[in-house]
Amino acid sequence: MVKVLILGQGYVASTFVAGLEKLRKGEIEPYGVPLARELPIDFKDIKIVGSYDVDRAKIGKKLSEVVKQYWNDVDSLTSDPEIRKGVHLGSVRNLPIEAEGLEDSMTLKEAVDTLVKEWTELDPDVIVNTCTTEAFIPFGNKEDLLKAIENNDKERLTATQVYAYAAALYANKRGGAAFVNVIPTFIANDPAFVELAKENSLVVFGDDGATGATPFTADVLSHLAQRNRYVKDVAQFNIGGNMDFLALTDDGKNKSKEFTKSSIVKDILGYDAPHYIKPTGYLEPLGDKKFIAIHIEYVSFNGATDELMINGRINDSPALGGLLVDLVRLGKIALDRKEFGTVYPVNAFYMKNPGPAEEKNIPRIIAYEKMRIWAGLKPKWL
Amino acid sequence: MVKVLILGQGYVASTFVAGLEKLRKGEIEPYGVPLARELPIDFKDIKIVGSYDVDRAKIGKKLSEVVKQYWNDVDSLTSDPEIRKGVHLGSVRNLPIEAEGLEDSMTLKEAVDTLVKEWTELDPDVIVNTCTTEAFIPFGNKEDLLKAIENNDKERLTATQVYAYAAALYANKRGGAAFVNVIPTFIANDPAFVELAKENSLVVFGDDGATGATPFTADVLSHLAQRNRYVKDVAQFNIGGNMDFLALTDDGKNKSKEFTKSSIVKDILGYDAPHYIKPTGYLEPLGDKKFIAIHIEYVSFNGATDELMINGRINDSPALGGLLVDLVRLGKIALDRKEFGTVYPVNAFYMKNPGPAEEKNIPRIIAYEKMRIWAGLKPKWL
Amino acid sequence: MVKVLILGQGYVASTFVAGLEKLRKGEIEPYGVPLARELPIDFKDIKIVGSYDVDRAKIGKKLSEVVKQYWNDVDSLTSDPEIRKGVHLGSVRNLPIEAEGLEDSMTLKEAVDTLVKEWTELDPDVIVNTCTTEAFIPFGNKEDLLKAIENNDKERLTATQVYAYAAALYANKRGGAAFVNVIPTFIANDPAFVELAKENSLVVFGDDGATGATPFTADVLSHLAQRNRYVKDVAQFNIGGNMDFLALTDDGKNKSKEFTKSSIVKDILGYDAPHYIKPTGYLEPLGDKKFIAIHIEYVSFNGATDELMINGRINDSPALGGLLVDLVRLGKIALDRKEFGTVYPVNAFYMKNPGPAEEKNIPRIIAYEKMRIWAGLKPKWL
Amino acid sequence: MVKVLILGQGYVASTFVAGLEKLRKGEIEPYGVPLARELPIDFKDIKIVGSYDVDRAKIGKKLSEVVKQYWNDVDSLTSDPEIRKGVHLGSVRNLPIEAEGLEDSMTLKEAVDTLVKEWTELDPDVIVNTCTTEAFIPFGNKEDLLKAIENNDKERLTATQVYAYAAALYANKRGGAAFVNVIPTFIANDPAFVELAKENSLVVFGDDGATGATPFTADVLSHLAQRNRYVKDVAQFNIGGNMDFLALTDDGKNKSKEFTKSSIVKDILGYDAPHYIKPTGYLEPLGDKKFIAIHIEYVSFNGATDELMINGRINDSPALGGLLVDLVRLGKIALDRKEFGTVYPVNAFYMKNPGPAEEKNIPRIIAYEKMRIWAGLKPKWL
Structure with missing residues (x-):
């Protein structure tokens, strides 16, 4: 049994719930x-124990009601918690959403305490973060992070970041938990x-789920790299019509995404081939089905x-x-294995x-085999 | 030092010579x-000791003269043997070439003897077969092959096949040689x-060099396979303007190519997704730069x-x-290692x-790492 | 009111009926x-009075039953005739269809008489031919055509061709009718x-409905032509999974199609740029939604x-x-205007x-405006 | 004979000179x-009488020296004037160019007088503006324009705009001239x-030369429009490596371009289908050969x-x-015909x-025929 708690009940999380x-x-x-029925945990053993959002139109609704907005072929859910109020901290500022967060009526420290308390009741094993893309600055060291919470620094x-901090406190209290971050922060x-995470018995997977054009480009x-072809330039465009593409019309958020997308070039090729790899545009009628265009020029023999x-x-x-x-x-x-901190073999394939x-991107097929080995499965082709 | 003999001095072999x-x-x-300067053998240590063709316009010319027809930026060659007469056996039948082969004036057995005698003089370590694509039937067992040579069966x-047979006799006589087959036969x-090959101290690499759309499709x-996406269908078109595409307008030759191209689907996916993967057409102005188009539909989550x-x-x-x-x-x-017979770790990446x-296609990136290990190099990402 | 009779109740005709x-x-x-609600005839004034096919599984069924096989969102039809038996003459020979035609039990002359008799009862204004693509040889002169019918020449x-001949006799008898041929014959x-047609008061539109990649390529x-860019080569591939693509795997039928597709190059450019424009392949899972790929190279300033x-x-x-x-x-x-024979301004846009x-392809936008003028409508941009 | 003066001796103007x-x-x-040898004026009768730029590295050089930087297959020019100093007004602000303009040492009015004086000596019939893309605000009425010149308003x-104003004064003085504006201003x-223009005997053609993806998209x-297909959305990306793409990384300039590109959607379709049509990115190794990607979704029958x-x-x-x-x-x-003001039949095809x-975009093929008629040529297909 895996008990799962969701942060950000948008399109991705709702598709996860519907498909599950x-x-x-x-x-x-x-x-x-990817691992389908190969893992020892059956799909039936995944249980959604809680879900959080900051959209006033979602908070207080049953999970099934929200999921139905995205997938109307889902009638009922085996486990159907009520959507609770999370924190937003301006993350939805350029979106057509009326946002409401715990921090609107309390300090960040109090908000964290509230979350930890609620989570302790709901008792999730794994907390999944599927918030909208944010503009962020990494902390680098723990002290600055703790200080920002202490100072109630809502701009910083x-x-x-607040959810991950709360997850660490929760893991500490519970004696272990996992935090899966599939957004760029x-x-x-x-x-x-x-x-x-290491200090508080938290497993962290991240960052930014490896979907779409980027792992494909990788x-x-x-x-090309394995044939020693010299890449002259790479252009990659994306355009879509879901909320995430709308979010990315915000410059700061766009930058967050650009970073994680671009890192693959140097990681894989070993040199920083000139590239233009960005989330590019929002075009509403495309909906959740994005259009991607990639152009690559290289020198052969x-x-x-x-x-x-x-x-x-x-x-998407x-x-x-x-x-x-x-x-x-x-x-x-x-x-269960108590591998606290982060787990590169998982991240290398999924993020x-x-x-x-300090770790880099490696070709996904290699990462896939290493991840299988980590998961206790036989490699497929190795 | 590697002494190389070429069979079929066309576009590919001339590009090899020019680039080298x-x-x-x-x-x-x-x-x-792919392995650039990583191997212990320097580019300068590769020497072309002989070249064969069946085009009357090439036989008797200096290698450099023929190479210049394809790449006029090559002025002279370090090693510049004369093009000798090989065997054709109808392989150029639909091409605008006036063909002339040893077998026009002698039996196949005599032709083989002639080749072995000449090769013994030229003393190549490695014989590279870059003939035009042929319509062929595999032999399956040695006896039928020997019988066909014996019976001078020019239709069979x-x-x-004649070159590979001659290579085995040559290897036997010399105490070792290698035969690299980069065409579909x-x-x-x-x-x-x-x-x-095993019986006669011959190394064989083959078949059909892994270039173009097919390894890319693989x-x-x-x-997709590693993400467990279900492939509904695959279409792959190729069109080019070089002699090889012209050769493929012949139905029998086309079938040879279709086979090697299509096998990747089942090998990689594990199921035989409906596919249309064929060499498709000849369009002269495209020259050696082919146009490929691939369409893939798959089911995601x-x-x-x-x-x-x-x-x-x-x-190309x-x-x-x-x-x-x-x-x-x-x-x-x-x-040098006396690995006679064929060498799957090399073939898996290059063919x-x-x-x-009995072996299958595996993802090229995996094959690449295994090949590196075979070659005594460190894997790159494994 | 337009009374319509259909020949060949396949995917195209069923989509026409469903959409109508x-x-x-x-x-x-x-x-x-294209002309939507601009014509003086309302959609409600189009009535299907008869339909013919040669598929044993369709003959005798209600039209609605057959249409439902293709479009199951159609419940009932305003006009729902029974499918009658037509002629096949080997046109479905490479298709997985059990065919049955009038000519199986009578001469062609008798079959024609039967059709004319039935049509006279059904009284269509317009007969639409949507048969599967055939391998055919044009007649060129009327005498040879009449002789072939007379001689019951089922190979010729x-x-x-039989339907069009019957349509002429029917038109003569009725004092006027139209025959719309949207296949390559x-x-x-x-x-x-x-x-x-001229002699028998028949209007003929044709040949081969202008859909898909070809008018787009045109x-x-x-x-390019209007900018005086010089086209070096054109490649155009199509692949689909409907019955028409399956039919085209037959060489003779393929040739029929290739001809009508290729003629556009010289007609539009004024010179015969090297091209490879063919119906290319059949891939069942693509269904009625074909994949096309076009590659064009040209010289600019x-x-x-x-x-x-x-x-x-x-x-499709x-x-x-x-x-x-x-x-x-x-x-x-x-x-109604008694424009018997064929009508180029209509054909130039729709075929x-x-x-x-003796007429040629012209750019479709020009053809569109000329067709509008012929139809009594104001040109849109001229 | 046509005497031509160039404003902005960059890639476009240099290609024009080299090709000419x-x-x-x-x-x-x-x-x-487009009109090749159909016009009564021969290529030999086009003479370059002057050229202006604001790049310190170009001013004072012979035209041939500058052209050679772009096309080194041009050895000498029939007419080889020296590059003179123009005005820049911040148009090259985000480019790696050391700019120098007349306005750096005088008022705009004086600059205009200088230009008119020089042009009167050089005596061009046609002045071609191929400056880099600018961020601009249209004037709308003549008074504001005159006032801005009078007030030496270098920000406005x-x-x-200054060149076009000078062209009008020059035309007035000379009794007629033409100004061809191929940039978005x-x-x-x-x-x-x-x-x-009308008041001062100036012919004006413009704006923004119709090249690249936009007229193709049109x-x-x-x-699609002529087949009454309903366009759901249009995405169009461009990426290139020349100076113009670099210029477009400036937000204001980008907006200028976006406007002229997007107007085609509503003009052609009659409704404003959702679209994302923008100059998108700069990627240096692409050079002057841009990559375009267009995606269009539409509803058919x-x-x-x-x-x-x-x-x-x-x-480009x-x-x-x-x-x-x-x-x-x-x-x-x-x-020669004294058609002062602007000439829509020319603009409709070339811009x-x-x-x-008050005029709109129309399909280019129609525009082409109308332009031919205006030019005194027979339409090609009409």
């Missing part, structure tokens, strides 16, 4: 779930949080120049939702920007 | 050569030839269907030419249809 | 119908049929070479079904290979 | 020049300048949704350079944002 319910009922195949802290990449670059042009239509939320089905189970496994900070 | 000369002179970087045998995949399918559309402009001959720079050096290494017959 | 019914009921907008004649391009080439790569996912049957909503109305208008034989 | 020289010498075909005016679309949209994905590699400067060969000749023709302000 259908998996439980045997209505769909586990496509898009993001929702994710540095948690597994911030030494402050990794240290905090694999294409690996393909004897000075020849080749070109690749890749287009895709990719459902299902891609990440499927990974979550693995991540919550792997979180429980790490927790765009795998923590800890 | 520029590498020797330090005029280009070794892009497109292809040029490549089964050599490393034909148990008849693998057995023959890596894209690996990318929660029943979502995604699509990828990949286009490329890829220089340089892609294979660059691999040859590695393959002749690896051939020498295998020869579209890696022999022996 | 929804238009009648106001359930959909007339998207994909195709279903479409030459009718409007065969002087034999155009002469026959407009792209017009775009000062010797620069540019490239376009165009991919599309296009619903709706594209043609929408055109039929116009064509049956325009057929009635031509009939891939606009008849009569 | 090769045309004069018969070294290239007039590809990319752009280089193009409103001149033909600014009533202030159109009025000024023709694709026309293709019976509710079917189709998709187009278009990629291109397009040489040659596309515009080729149009200039026509525009300077058409400018002379308009001048992204055809003036005057």
Whole structure:
């Protein structure tokens, strides 16, 4: 059994819940779930024990009501908690959402205490953070983080940073928990949080779930790198119509995303080929199915120049939702093994920007095999 | 030092020679050569000792004259043998070439004897087969092969099969040699030839050099497989304007190619997703730079269907030419180690249809690491 | 009121019937119908009075039952005739269909008499031919056509040719009718049929409905031609999973299609740029939504070479079904005006290979304006 | 004879000069020049009489020296004036250029007087403005424009606006001239300048030369519009590595471009389909050959949704350079006919944002035919 608590009940989390319910009922195949039925934990053993949001229109509703806004083929949920109020700290500032957070009526310290208290009741093993993309500054050291909480510094802290801090306190109190961060904010990449996690019996996976064009580009670059082709330039565009793309029209948030996307180039190629890799635009009718365009130019043998042009239509939320089905189970496994701090073999496959900070991106197929080995499974091709 | 003999002095072999000369002179970087400067054998230590063709317009010319027809930036060659007459056996039947082969004036057995005699003089370590694509039937067992040679059965045998047979006799006589087959005809995949190779101290690499859309498609399918996405269908088109695409307008030759291209789908995915993967057409103005188009549809989490559309402009001959720079050096290494028969770790990375017959395609990135280990190099990411 | 009779109740005709019914009921907008509500004939005034097929599984069924196999959102039809038995003449030979035709039990002359007799009862204004693509040889002169019918030459004649001949006799008897041929068989391009049509008060529109990649390629080439860019080469691939793509795996049928597709290059550019434009493959899971890939290289100013790569996912049957909503109305208008023979201004916009034989393809936007003028409408941009 | 003066001797103008020289010498075909040899003015009769720039590294150099920086296959020029100093007014502020303008040492009024005086000596018929893209505000009425010049308002005016003003004074003095504006700044679309042109015997063509993805998108949209397909959304990305793309990383300049690009959607479709059409990014290694990606979704008949994905590699400067060969000749023709003010039939084909302000974009093929008629040529397909 894995008890899961969700932070940010948007498109991704709702797709996770909807798909999980259908998996439980045997209505769909586990496509898009990398480890499918290979793990010792069955889909039926994943239970949603709580969910938080900051959208006034969601808070207080049953989880099933919110999920139905995204997937109207979901009638009822095996476990159907009420959406509770989280913290926002300006993370939804450019979105058409009326936001309401614990911090509106109390200090951050009090908000953290409230969260820890509620979580202790709900007793999750794994806390999943699927907030909207934030503009953030990493802390680097634990002291600055603690000071910011102490000083109630609402300008300095993001929702994710507060949640991760609360998760550490909760883990300490409970004797262990896992925090899965699939948004760009540095948690597994911030030494402050990794240290905090180690000290407080928290497992941290992160950062930024590896979906969409970026891991694909990484694999294409690996393909070129292993043939020693010299990449002249890489351009990658994305455009979509969901709330996350709308969020990214905010410059600060866009920067957060650009960073995690761009790091793959140097990590994989070994040199920083000129590139333009950014979340690019919002176009409402595209909905959750984004359009991606990638252009790569490279030099082959004897000075020849080749070109690749890749287009895709990719459902954004299902891609990440499927990974979550693995991540919550792997979180429980790490927790049972007491691998506190962050777990690179998991991050390397599932995250765009795998923590800890000193580690790099490696080709996903290699990462996949290493992750399988970590998870106690036989490698597939190695 | 690696002494190399070429069979089929067309676009690929001429690009190999041209690029190698520029590498020797330090005029280009070794892009497109996967192992670049990592192997213990320097580019300067590769020497072309002989070259064969069946085009009347090439036989008797200096190698440099023929190379210049393809790459006019090559002025002179460090080693510049004369093109000798090989065997054709109808392999150029649909091409605008006036063909002339040893078998026009003697039996196949006599032709083989002639080749072995000449090769013994030229003393190559590695024989590279870059003939045009042939329509062929594998032998399966050695006896039928020997009988076909004995019976002078010109309908049954292809040029490549005769060359590989001659290579075995040559290796036996010399005490070791390597035969690198980068065209689709089964050599490393034909148990008849693998057995023959083992018995006669011949190393065989093959079959069909892994360039172009197919290894790329393989890596894209690996990318999907490792995320457990269900591939609904795969379409892959190629069109080019070089002699190889012209050759493929012949139905029998096309079938040879279709086989090696299609095998990747089941090998990588584990199920035979519906696919249309064929060499498709000839369009003269495209020249050696082919156009490829790939379309893949797959099911992601929660029943979502995604699509990828990949286009490329890829220089055909340089892609294979660059691999040859590695393959002749690896051939020498295998020869020195006396690994007679075929060498799967090399084939798995460098060949579209890696022999022996019982082995399968694996993701190229995995194959790359295994090949490195075989070659005595450190894996890059493993 | 336009009374319509259908020949070949497959995907296209069923989409036409389904969409028309929804238009009648106001359930959909007339998207994909070029002249939408601009013509004096309302959608409600189009009545399906008869339908023919040669699939044993369809003959004798209600039209609605057959339509439902393709579009299960159609419950009932305003007009719901029974499917009658037509002629096949080997047109479905490579398809998984158990075929049954009038000619199986009578001579072609008797079959024609039967059709004319039935049609006279059903009294259609417009007969629409949506048979599967056939391998055919045009007649060129009327005498040979009449002789083939007389001689019961089932090898020489195709279903479409027999239908068109019957339509002429029917028109003669009735004092006027229209025959709309949206498949590649030459009718409007065969002087034999155009002469026959003129003599018998038949309007003929044809040949091969202008849908899919070909008219799009035509407009792209017009775009280049008007800027005097020199087209070096054009490649166009199509792959789909409907019955028409399966039919095209037959070589003879493929040739019919290739002809009408390729003619656009010279017609639009004024020179025959090297091209590879063919229906390419069948891939069942793609269904009715084909994948197209187009590659065009051209020379711009000062010797620069540019490239376009165009991919599309296009619903095949709706594209043609929408055109039929116009064509049956325009057929009635031509009939009322007694414009017997063929009508180039209609063909030039709606057909891939606009008849009569001596006429050429012109840019579609120009053809559109000329067609509007012919139809009595104001040009849109002229 | 057409005497031409250039404002902004960058990539476009240098390609124009280089290509023109090769045309004069018969070294290239007039590809990319829409009217090629159809106009009564021969390529040899176009003479470059002057050229201006604001790059300190160019001022004072011979035109041939500057052209050679872009096209080193140009050895000498038939007419080789020295580059003179123009005005910049901050137009190159975000570019790696050391700028120097007349206005650095005098008032704008004095600068204008200087230009008019110099031009009167050089005596051009046609002045071509190929400055870098500027951030601008249209004037709307002549009075505000005159006041801004009078007040030496360097913040309010752009280089193009000052040049166009000077052109009007020059035309007045000379009794006629033409000003061709191929950058986005409103001149033909600014009533202030159109009025000024009419009063001072100036022909104005503009604005923003119709090259690249935008006119192509316009023709694709026309293709859909004429079939009454409903466009759901349009995304269009551009990325390039020339100075113009670098200029567009400046937000204000980007906005100028976005406006002219986006106007086509509503003009062609008749409704404002959701779209994201922007110059997108700068990626240095792409050089002058930009990468474009277009995605269009539309509804076809019976509710079917189709998709187009278009990629291109397009040489930026040659596309515009080729149009200039026509525009300077058409400018002379308009001048000879005394069609002062702006000429919509020319603008509608050659400009992204055809003036005057009250006119709209129409499909280019229609515009092409109307332009031919205006130019005294037979329409090609009408």
